Amino acid sequence: MTSPVRIVLIGAGRAGRVHAHSLVHHVPGGTLAGLVDSMPETLRETGTLYGVDAQYETLEAALNKLDFDAVVITTPTFTHRALAVMAAEAGKHVFCEKPMALSLEECDAMIAAADRSGVFLQIGFMRRFAPEFAAAFDRIQAGEIGQPMLVKSLTHGPGLPPPWARDLKTSNGMLAEVNSHDWDCTRWLMGSNPQRVYVETANFKGPARGVDTPNFYDNVLVNIRFENGGLGSISGICPCDYGYDARVEIVGERGIMQIGEMQGQPLVVCTNRDQGLVTPIYRTWPDRFAWGYIREMEHFVHCIQTDTPPQATAADGRWAVAGVLAGTKSFLEERPVYLREVLEAAAV
Numbered sequence: 001m002t003s004p005v006r007i008v009l010i011g012a013g014r015a016g017r018v019h020a021h022s023l024v025h026h027v028p029g030g031t032l033a034g035l036v037d038s039m040p041e042t043l044r045e046t047g048t049l050y051g052v053d054a055q056y057e058t059l060e061a062a063l064n065k066l067d068f069d070a071v072v073i074t075t076p077t078f079t080h081r082a083l084a085v086m087a088a089e090a091g092k093h094v095f096c097e098k099p100m101a102l103s104l105e106e107c108d109a110m111i112a113a114a115d116r117s118g119v120f121l122q123i124g125f126m127r128r129f130a131p132e133f134a135a136a137f138d139r140i141q142a143g144e145i146g147q148p149m150l151v152k153s154l155t156h157g158p159g160l161p162p163p164w165a166r167d168l169k170t171s172n173g174m175l176a177e178v179n180s181h182d183w184d185c186t187r188w189l190m191g192s193n194p195q196r197v198y199v200e201t202a203n204f205k206g207p208a209r210g211v212d213t214p215n216f217y218d219n220v221l222v223n224i225r226f227e228n229g230g231l232g233s234i235s236g237i238c239p240c241d242y243g244y245d246a247r248v249e250i251v252g253e254r255g256i257m258q259i260g261e262m263q264g265q266p267l268v269v270c271t272n273r274d275q276g277l278v279t280p281i282y283r284t285w286p287d288r289f290a291w292g293y294i295r296e297m298e299h300f301v302h303c304i305q306t307d308t309p310p311q312a313t314a315a316d317g318r319w320a321v322a323g324v325l326a327g328t329k330s331f332l333e334e335r336p337v338y339l340r341e342v343l344e345a346a347a348v
């Protein structure tokens with residue numbers, strides 16, 4: 001029998017708890033061996049919730065005191081590079097939440113460290129593992145709707161993101177924090193890299209909610225031209241207030257495919273004629289993508305156990321970061337931006 005993969009979770013906040021839940025309840029091949037969080041209170045709370053006694057305030061302390069195989073990094077974006085490089089250099093496989101990092105240089109440092117140590121580096125693109133997204137990809141590959149011509153992807157999140165995620169300097173803003181998944185999925189489903197993007201942003205709710213972070217926006221619209229001539233769009237809204245909404249439409253030469261719906265349950269309720277239809281919609285991202293989070297963690301563990309390179313690779317993560325950087329440049333400079341402008345700048 002293959003022994004369980006011992007995993008240390010770094011960052012015991014919102015996303016950390018989703019992965020802790022998967023590892024403890026749904027992924028028998030992996031064990032949650034330890035927790036790292038720089039906030040002692042968060043560390044204690046999450047440790048109690050998931051019955052994990054091995055708790056550390058730094059990754060260094062965990063590396064010194066505990067024997068384990070892999071890390072799951074669920075800390076803010078600006079910490080990903082240092083933690084991933086340290087873990088990889090210590091010979092640990094790395095699962096890193098999206099956005100992979102703040103810059104292409106940071107992505108390259110993470111990739112180089114993983115390559116040097118011969119460890120896997122998987123990025124948290126759980127939509128690729130959500131059953132309906134995976135099925136759509138397979139059916140596009142099988143030619144069911146012909147060559148994709150247009151991919152439209154939207155993510156609308158209910159509430160204001162945490163302060164670090166509102167600031168371009170620590171997160172690259174909503175294009176990264178909310179729309180990383182859309183950057184990845186449009187490229188994945190189109191089967192081509194983005195070539196040129198044009199982005200418009202707007203700020204409707206920020207001022208009334210006390211957000212004075214420079215360049216903050218709560219609405220964003222991205223137009224994409226892909227290298228294969230296909231077109232794409234991404235829309236992001238956060239806070240949208242009405243729930244968590246993630247949907248994709250792919251139009252091919254021979255048909256159309258829609259992924260996702262707003263309804264959280266296949267039940268339609270109508271109680272009286274004044275109220276009309278009362279149909280619950282997804283409220284949160286852990287709710288909307290419950291199976292995606294479980295299946296991506298199963299995949300990470302399975303890849304380590306079978307020595308198979310993971311899907312949702314560091315190269316995919318790097319492309320999403322490149323899209324974010326080109327998109328940010330586009331709205332700041334008010335012009336279409338070719339991806340090669342950011343790719344070549346990183347190669348210098």
Ligand SMILES: NC(=O)c1ccc[n+]([C@@H]2O[C@H](COP(=O)([O-])OP(=O)(O)OC[C@H]3O[C@@H](n4cnc5c(N)ncnc54)[C@H](O)[C@@H]3O)[C@@H](O)[C@H]2O)c1
Pocket residue numbers: 010011012013014015016036037038039042057058059073074075076077079097098099124125126162177285
């Ligand atoms: N895949 C998804 O759908 C999804 C959803 C939400 C968040 N995320 C990603 O997960 C990451 C974390 O987001 P979140 O919303 O959970 O943030 P959060 O603020 O809720 O949690 C982050 C935790 O990391 C801890 N931390 C910060 N720096 C640290 C360090 N150097 N070492 C150890 N602990 C540290 C903080 O104390 C905090 O508890 C981000 O990259 C975010 O984009 C992904």
